[in-house]
Amino acid sequence: MKTKERIFYYDFLRTFAIIAVIMCHITFYFGPLNTTSGIIFKQTYYNIGRLGVPIFLMISGALLLNRTYSNLGDFLKRRFSRIIYPFIFWMILITLTNFYFHKPYSYMWNVFIGNPSIAWYFWTLIGIYLAIPIINIFIKEYGEKGCEYFLAIWFIFIILNTFRLYPILPHLKLDWFAGFIGYPVLGYYLSTKKFNISDSKMWKLGLTVLLILFIVLIYYPIGDNFNTVELMYQNLPVVLMGIGTYLFIEYLDNENKFYSIKNSFVGKAISSISLCSYGMYFSHVIVIMFMSKINPHSTLLFPVMFIATIFLSWLLPYVFSKIPYVKKVSGV
Template identity: 25%
Template sequence: MIKRKKIYIEALRILAIFLVLFQHVPAFDYYLQDTSHVMGHLFFTLIAKINVPLFLMISGSLLLNREEGYREIFRKRMIKIILAILIFNFLVYLAENQFVFDLQDYCLGVFENGIDRSYWYLYSYLGFLVMMPLLHRIAQKMTKNDFILILFIHFVFSTIEPLLQWFVPTYLGQSFEFTWAFRIPFSTIKEIFYPLMGYYIDRKIHIESIHKKTLAGLGCLSLLGILISMFFTIWIGNQEGFSDEYLELFDYVSALSAFILIKSFFVHYEAVIPAWISQKIVLLGSVTYGVYLWDPFFRKLFFDGFDQFMIPWVGGFFSSVLWCICSFLVCGILVQFLKRIPKVKSLF
């Protein structure tokens, strides 16, 4: 029998990886190009912004409950990430340069943040792993008040501060930038904030006891946050030009709500979900990391041709969406095959 936790975690992974793929194709910022349908395109862009927060929350839930030393973390986890950085940046480098290789150019690209910017998350994740033993000890002692305080401080810096920086010049007529010197890492650095949030929500909040009205309220709160972000993006965009400046005003609200709502769904309805569907969810969830690694390589090789072929039929936005679906399936099949190879499977 498939464990309840594994099903909802894998479902969250599937959602997160699809949103990651979406963020790497033109549809993600289509609102900048097609202003006649800006609201529809912007809505999907704002939904996609929860992708990395979801992955970090999943990592917090799964890893901050484990007491692992630095040596064990390096051996079991960090080496795997470092190898992925070296191997897949190499493959993308070849695809980007017509399979002509220059060692110096490749090495500089790897250390500068990756040959393909899509791999920035691997570097970020290494930072999380370095902090994992300390975050584990912090997470074990977290209380409800700690959770609320960290969340409130994140609200101040992610929502209030950007709005202040718009309000003061607009209505007081003078330039303003909130001091850079006052920052609280536990709330302002994503690689710390989201793992702690994911751990607390998954390990210390009893989802079964959350009333349906509260769940509905979370959904409404997320929608309200998206609408406010859309309002500022469109309003200011019409005056000064569209940008991504206000896309993360409430992404944390949507991410935390999505985690709670999806977990709640599987907690309450797992018993009536057919076993074969649960098995498919777990299977698809198990290849998400590999899909993330392989997608930039195939995107470099084939996306432009795919996009040019599909646009006359379905338009630019849906061409990108179809690419996400096709990439997930192709990369997922490849990863399943590679997982059968003994020396290779540990990479995924």
């Protein structure tokens, strides 16, 4: 059976996304924050980190939407098995780690249900996978115009959310086709839309949007006062940063800017991290818990601690993926 060729910009985006997630989380552990430069440093890492989840969801939409699924049960079984078994495996390890650090049982339960913990993303994925077959039929039926219709309503929701105006009226709610499901639709749209602009101009446009919104978020942290995960990601600056990042990487790849690294050590490292990214999403929690106990909270040593965290978070699922019977639950 011929192996399907991997699309490098998906691997690049997925690698960026998992590193971004880790960047977001390590800001709570490393470095002093009692100076202006320290606060800006944290804001920089934190706002890069907020791109991780949107990018993951956008890639899912690009890969799963406008496809022919002959059997709904097989689709759900295949998608759920890819995320449920690793989730259970890693949550057991995370729970044991919490037990080692003498966390209360109530805290461990909250970790499992995602309040507060990274597990919220797993439960969000469950909801998205349940919705994908329905959204898929809609997009197959209405195509590009259907995407634009859906995204137009989603953007209204995002704008209202950003300025804390949602819902305008108590019973005028857009939840039915808003929320996180907008990111997969957006990812599919950006990966298939043929813009009447050259690839060179597109990646430059993406980079410009990314940098402008990134600066806006650093100096006007609109999402910092949001107290829920949903509002943290469902606001206009983060959506626009996600669009900028996606277009930047996609059209750089279209111009073959990554050609020189695809088969190099860097390219192979990117592909490996991409393959391990779901396992890394969970493993980095364990790594950070242990690293935070030995970290001297030194800004000078932060780069070393950051690189070590990335490497160890990759190493755990990678090693597990090489063990018979464990590979299936490693998240690789």
